[in-house]
Amino acid sequence: MYRIIYSSLRNPQFMAKDIAFMLKSAEENNKKVGISGLLLFGNNQFLQVFEGFVDLF
Incomplete structure (x- = not known):
């Protein structure tokens, strides 16, 4: 699994x-x-997480 x-x-x-x-x-x-994935937003900032088994990154 890949995670960014x-x-x-x-x-x-x-x-x-x-x-x-x-x-x-x-x-x-x-x-x-x-x-x-997951996307969090607060204080004008984003935190993003992507996960997948395919090497698309």
């Missing part, structure tokens, strides 16, 4: 409504290729 964990800062142009769109899109795309 990273953090990033929110782009000032990225609004709260964009998170819902990003999550829906990521869920659909990740499911197609067998990747699971």
Whole structure:
């Protein structure tokens, strides 16, 4: 299994409504290729985890 964990800062142009769109899109795309993940957001920072058996990274 492969796992990637990273953090990033929110782009000032990225609004709260964009998170819902990003999550829906990521869920659909990740499911197609067998990747699971976790996205946390707080204090203008993201923490993201990807996991999967396919070497797509």
